[in-house]
Amino acid sequence: MEKIDIPKKELEKLYIHKKLSTYSITHMYNCNPSVIQKRLKEHKIKIRYPKKKIPLTKSELEELYIKQGLSTYKIAKIYNCGSRTVYGILKRHKIKPRPVRRVHISKEELFDLYTNKKLSFSKIADKFSCSPSIISDKMKSYGITARDLSEATTKYPKKEFSGNLIEKAYLIGFRLGDLNVFKDHNLITIKSNTTKLEQVELIRTLFGRYGKLQVKEYEKGIFNIQESLNRSFSFLLPKEDSVKMWILKNKRYFLSFLAGYIDAEGNIGIYSGRARVRIGSYDKHILKAIHKKLLTFEVNNKYHLETIAGKNNQNGDFWRVFINQKESILNLFKLIKPYLKHEKRCKDLKKAEENIILRSRRINNE
16 A cells, blocks of 8 residues: 655644644544654654543443443544544553454455445444454455555546636646645645635635545534546646746736635735735745735735744744735735635625725725
8 A cells, every 4th residue: 555645734734723633634544543643753743742631431431332332443433532542541441351353354345345335444444343454454464455546536537627827827826825736646636624615615616627526524614625637737736935937927827826826825804994915825935926026016015924933833934925005905906806716805805995995985084
């Protein structure tokens, strides 16, 4: 089985910013918690160790484990932890573990469930009341090859990219801001995690017509989005801290790129009664290019280092472009309004415009 690759930025977003546990991330990538722990160490992301113990008392454990006969795996699912954690609590409470139950599944049955019926390790494990790692071990012992994502999604037709450069510029901007993209054999896979339904619908709008978008709510209010595209989307693979020259040289391409980046990383809001626009990320050179290009469009803006690496558990310097002057904000809105696609950004833009108009009227009436 191939090594599970999780980009550093993706892991930082899930583990540091969204505060998901390694156990929750495990379900997203269909692997063992130890794999997530290893990736955290490889990316030099500081591992937080839970201060609170799993609230599992001896009487509760006796009820679930002894009287109801639930496995450590099923109890672990109830308490959102690993089966090894439950096993450790059994030992701490001096409850004698049952002999390890052998999982009886033939090679033919496992092959049918996994290869023919396309069930995941987790779903097969649920069927046999065991952990996914046991199914993984069975796969290895039987010599059954694990399918990759491209194989799992070939039943859905994949259309060629339209070739439209305005659309391409927007997708590049959005990808650089908030989209994980990687090559999986002959396919290009996009992946994102969000708590916002508007983000789910935006990605559906952007990529839904090109293939089968899969959306899974793996935890209440947290959505995992994934889709495999054909090789015509290879232009999304590079994750570089720079803006392509063909985008910078063309006004419409740049504005579409900027709209995509703002839809991913921007914020349009009203603070202390005044409309503000902020674009922040770790992409120092992208933001610097945006800063300089906006000045040529008479959009005055500031560009600065907001938070240095190491502060608030950040592994990199955090940069921001912000626009405060109302004339510059209106100029920016006029330029990007035709290209914005994120429902919330469009609503926030309208509110900000109304704020500026009302403030201007008050000043004129004084």
